[in-house]
Amino acid sequence: MKLNPADSRLAEAIRARLGADVLRPIADRYLEEPRQRFVGQPGLLALPRTVEDVSALVQLAADARVPVVPYGGGTGLVGGQVVPDGPVPLIVSLERMTAIRATYPTENILVAEAGAILADVQTAAEDADRLFPLSLAAQGSCRIGGNLATNAGGVNVLRYGNARDLCLGLEVVLPSGEIWHGLSRLRKDNTGYDLRNLMIGSEGTLGIITAAALKLFPRPKGVGTAMFQVSSPEAAIDLLSVARDQVGEAVSTFELIHGQGLEFLTEVLPDVRQPFAATPEWSVLIELGLSVGQDPSDMLEAIYVAADERDLVRDAVIAQSEAQRSELWAVRERIPEANRLIGSVSSHDISVPISRIPEFIRRGADVVAGQGPFRVNCFGHLGDGNLHYNVFPPAGQDKSEFVAQRGAVKRAVHDLVHEFGGSVSAEHGVGRLKTDDLERYGDPVKMQAMRAIKAALDPQGIMNPGAVLA
Incomplete structure (x- = not known):
C-alpha cells in the first residue's frame, strides 16, 4: 500500500489534537546514526508526553497513511532509527517519557517508561538496593524502549540474559493506535500467545513500546x-x-x-x-x-x-x-572507541556456537585474508557466543580506500557465520543494514511467518517501513 509523506496537513492535525508543543524542529541528531551509513529525511518530529499522546499520534498517522519511526536514544548501529528514502516520516521520540512509574523491591520489579535512559533505570534499581543488570557501552544515552525494541545484549548476558530475559510486561501502542496494556508483573502467565516476546526485538515494526515492567535482582555483596x-x-x-x-x-x-x-x-x-x-x-x-x-x-x-x-x-x-x-x-x-578512530572496512555483530568459536576464528582469518591484507579485531562476549568481528585496513591506510570491498568482506564473513550455524545479528538487530542478510540466511518458513505477522498487525505498513523486512 502506498504511503504518504508527513506534511503540513498532518502537522495541523497533530497540533489541533495534542497542542503545539508536541511537534518540534528536527535537529540533525534525529537524522543520523553512529556509523553514518544512513541519513534520515526531515519529516515531522513529535515528542509525546504520555502513552495517550503516542496513541493519538499513531492514529493520526494511520488515518493519513504516513510512515512512523519510533526514536529512542539514537544509538542503534544498524540504521533502524532513520528512514533514508521513501515518503518522509513522522518521527516519534520517547525522550519526554522518562518516568520510573513504580518500584516493587519485594517482587524485584521496576516499571519504567520507554524514554528512561538505561543508566537512570540502573540508578533507580540501586536506590531500591537492587540490580538491573543490562549493561551497555551506550548506557548513558540509550533508552530502555530502544533496548527492548532491539533486544539489546551487553556484558552481563552470560548470567542475566538479553533484554528479553529482563522484561515481564509491556505497554505498547499498536499500528492502529490502540494501546495494549500488557504491563504484567507476573512471572507465570500462559494465557495465549506471548505478545511481549513478539514486540521485543521487533525494532518498532509492530508497535511502539511505551513502558516496561523490568526484572530486578539482588545486588552482589x-x-x-x-x-x-x-x-x-x-x-x-x-x-x-x-x-x-x-x-x-x-x-x-x-x-x-x-x-x-x-x-x-x-x-x-x-x-x-x-x-x-x-x-x-x-x-x-x-x-x-x-x-x-x-x-x-x-x-x-x-x-x-x-x-x-x-x-x-x-x-x-x-x-x-x-x-x-x-x-x-x-x-x-x-x-x-579505538575501533572507530582506526575506521573499519566492515564490522560484524555475530554469534556462533561457543564450542565452535576457536574454529570460526581460525577459518575467519583465512576468509578475510582472501579478501585482502586486512587486520581483524575479534573481541566480545565469549560466554554467550557473541563476537564483534571487525575488519580494518592495513596499517597506514584509510578505510575510504576499501569502500568498494566492504560488501564482499561482509558477505564472506557472514557466509562463514551461516556455515557455522550462527547468526549475523547477535545483539544489534537487523535494522536497515541487514535486511538483505535476513533474506539470504533466514529460514524461508520463518520469513513467511514474519511477513504474515507484519501484515496482520500493520496492514498499511506504516511502522518503521524498511526496517527488519525489506
Whole structure:
C-alpha cells in the first residue's frame, strides 16, 4: 500500500489534537546514526508526553497513511532509527517519557517508561538496593524502549540474559493506535500467545513500546574483576568452564579480547592503562558477583590456580581496588572507541556456537585474508557466543580506500557465520543494514511467518517501513 509523506496537513492535525508543543524542529541528531551509513529525511518530529499522546499520534498517522519511526536514544548501529528514502516520516521520540512509574523491591520489579535512559533505570534499581543488570557501552544515552525494541545484549548476558530475559510486561501502542496494556508483573502467565516476546526485538515494526515492567535482582555483596592472559580461544573456553566449576553462576562477565584491539588502544588511545607490559595475543576480562562471605580475590585466585594446573593461563591481574577494577574495565570498554578512530572496512555483530568459536576464528582469518591484507579485531562476549568481528585496513591506510570491498568482506564473513550455524545479528538487530542478510540466511518458513505477522498487525505498513523486512 502506498504511503504518504508527513506534511503540513498532518502537522495541523497533530497540533489541533495534542497542542503545539508536541511537534518540534528536527535537529540533525534525529537524522543520523553512529556509523553514518544512513541519513534520515526531515519529516515531522513529535515528542509525546504520555502513552495517550503516542496513541493519538499513531492514529493520526494511520488515518493519513504516513510512515512512523519510533526514536529512542539514537544509538542503534544498524540504521533502524532513520528512514533514508521513501515518503518522509513522522518521527516519534520517547525522550519526554522518562518516568520510573513504580518500584516493587519485594517482587524485584521496576516499571519504567520507554524514554528512561538505561543508566537512570540502573540508578533507580540501586536506590531500591537492587540490580538491573543490562549493561551497555551506550548506557548513558540509550533508552530502555530502544533496548527492548532491539533486544539489546551487553556484558552481563552470560548470567542475566538479553533484554528479553529482563522484561515481564509491556505497554505498547499498536499500528492502529490502540494501546495494549500488557504491563504484567507476573512471572507465570500462559494465557495465549506471548505478545511481549513478539514486540521485543521487533525494532518498532509492530508497535511502539511505551513502558516496561523490568526484572530486578539482588545486588552482589562482593565484586571481583581480573584480566587473565590465555594461550588461545580454546583455552579461554576451557577457562570459562573452570571458572564455573569453581564459583558456579557467580560469573557475570567473560569477555574475550584480542591483541589487535590492545594494539589499537596503544595506537590511538595511549592514555588507557593496559594491565600487561607486553601485549598478549589473547586475554579474558572476567567479573564475579558474589554473595556474603565470599572473598573476590580468593575466588579469582582459586580460578587462576585451577586454570594454571591445566596450562590454560599465562598471567593475570586481579583488581585489588575499585580504581584497579575501573582500569581493567576501561581496556574493554574503550576498544570500540579505538575501533572507530582506526575506521573499519566492515564490522560484524555475530554469534556462533561457543564450542565452535576457536574454529570460526581460525577459518575467519583465512576468509578475510582472501579478501585482502586486512587486520581483524575479534573481541566480545565469549560466554554467550557473541563476537564483534571487525575488519580494518592495513596499517597506514584509510578505510575510504576499501569502500568498494566492504560488501564482499561482509558477505564472506557472514557466509562463514551461516556455515557455522550462527547468526549475523547477535545483539544489534537487523535494522536497515541487514535486511538483505535476513533474506539470504533466514529460514524461508520463518520469513513467511514474519511477513504474515507484519501484515496482520500493520496492514498499511506504516511502522518503521524498511526496517527488519525489506
